Amino acid sequence: MNDTARLAAENVTVSFGQRRVLYEVTLHVGRGETVGLRGPSGSGKSTLARVLALLRRPDSGQVHLDGAPVTAARHRVPALVRTRVALLFQSPRAAADPRLSLADLIAEPLRATGADRSHTRRQVAELAERVGLTADLLTRRSHAVSDGQLQRACLARALAQKPDYLLCDEATAMLDASTQAQVAHVITDYQREHNIGVLLITHDPALMTRWADRVDHLPTIAGMPEALPVQQDRRLLSETRQL
Numbered sequence: 001m002n003d004t005a006r007l008a009a010e011n012v013t014v015s016f017g018q019r020r021v022l023y024e025v026t027l028h029v030g031r032g033e034t035v036g037l038r039g040p041s042g043s044g045k046s047t048l049a050r051v052l053a054l055l056r057r058p059d060s061g062q063v064h065l066d067g068a069p070v071t072a073a074r075h076r077v078p079a080l081v082r083t084r085v086a087l088l089f090q091s092p093r094a095a096a097d098p099r100l101s102l103a104d105l106i107a108e109p110l111r112a113t114g115a116d117r118s119h120t121r122r123q124v125a126e127l128a129e130r131v132g133l134t135a136d137l138l139t140r141r142s143h144a145v146s147d148g149q150l151q152r153a154c155l156a157r158a159l160a161q162k163p164d165y166l167l168c169d170e171a172t173a174m175l176d177a178s179t180q181a182q183v184a185h186v187i188t189d190y191q192r193e194h195n196i197g198v199l200l201i202t203h204d205p206a207l208m209t210r211w212a213d214r215v216d217h218l219p220t221i222a223g224m225p226e227a228l229p230v231q232q233d234r235r236l237l238s239e240t241r242q243l
C-alpha cells in the first residue's frame with residue numbers, strides 16, 4: 001500500500017478541561033482497508049473519530065490526509081478537503097435536520113458544492129437505490145421514518161460527499177440484524193468500488209471480526225482520575241491481526 005494514501009492521526013492528544021481523554025494516539029487508516037477501533041466506553045473512540053473527521057483540532061499532534069497535514073477543523077478546512085472524510089454516527093436522529101425530507105438530507109453535500117438540480121436529483125435517486133430506500137420514503141421527514149431508514153439516508157448523504165474515508169462510529173448499533181447487514185453490505189460494496197478506507201468503531205465483537213482487516217485498541221486506565229498526570233500513557237495499543 002502507498003504509505004501516503006491514508007488518513008492518519010499522529011500523536012494526538014485531546015483533553016476536556018482537566019481530563020485527558022487521548023494521549024499521543026497514533027492511528028492510520030489506509031485506502032481500501034477497514035480498521036477496527038475498540039476500547040471501553042469513555043476511552044475516547046468517538047473523540048478520535050471526530051479528530052479524524054476534521055471536526056475537532058487535537059490539543060497536540062496532527063492529522064494527515066494522504067500525506068498532507070490538516071491543521072484546522074470544521075469550516076476552516078477547505079470544503080474539498082473536509083468532504084473527503086465522512087462520519088456516520090450511532091444516532092441518525094441527532095445527525096439529521098428534522099425539517100428536511102430524506103431526499104433533501106441526502107442532497108445536502110451536493111447542494112453545498114453547487115451541483116445543479118437535475119444532477120442532484122439523479123444522484124439522490126442513485127444513492128437512495130444503493131442504500132435501499134424507496135421513492136415514497138424520500139419525500140418523508142425524519143419523524144416519519146424508522147431509525148434504520150434514517151440511518152440509510154445518513155449513509156447515502158455520507159456517500160454523496162464522495163469520501164475517500166468513511167468513519168463509522170457505532171453506526172449500526174441501533175439497527176436490527178438485517179438492516180445492520182444491509183448497511184455493512186452497502187459500505188463494503190462502495191469500498192470495493194472506490195477503494196475507500198473505513199474506520200469501524202463498534203462494541204460488537206462479531207461485527208468487528210467479520211468486517212475489520214485489523215483492530216486497534218484504546219486502553220482504559222483503571223480508576224482514571226479526572227486530572228491525569230502528564231506522563232500517563234494513553235497511547236494506542238496496536239493489536240494488528242489479520243482476520
Ligand SMILES: Nc1ncnc2c1ncn2[C@@H]1O[C@H](COP(=O)(O)OP(=O)(O)OP(=O)(O)O)[C@@H](O)[C@H]1O
Pocket residue numbers: 016021039040041042043044045046047048
Ligand atoms: N464535549 C465534551 N466535553 C467534555 N467531555 C467530553 C466531551 N466529549 C466527550 N467527553 C468525555 O471524553 C471521554 C471520551 O468520550 P468518547 O465519547 O470519545 O468515548 P468513547 O470511547 O467513544 O465512549 P463510548 O464507547 O461510550 O461511545 C468521556 O469521558 C466523555 O465523557
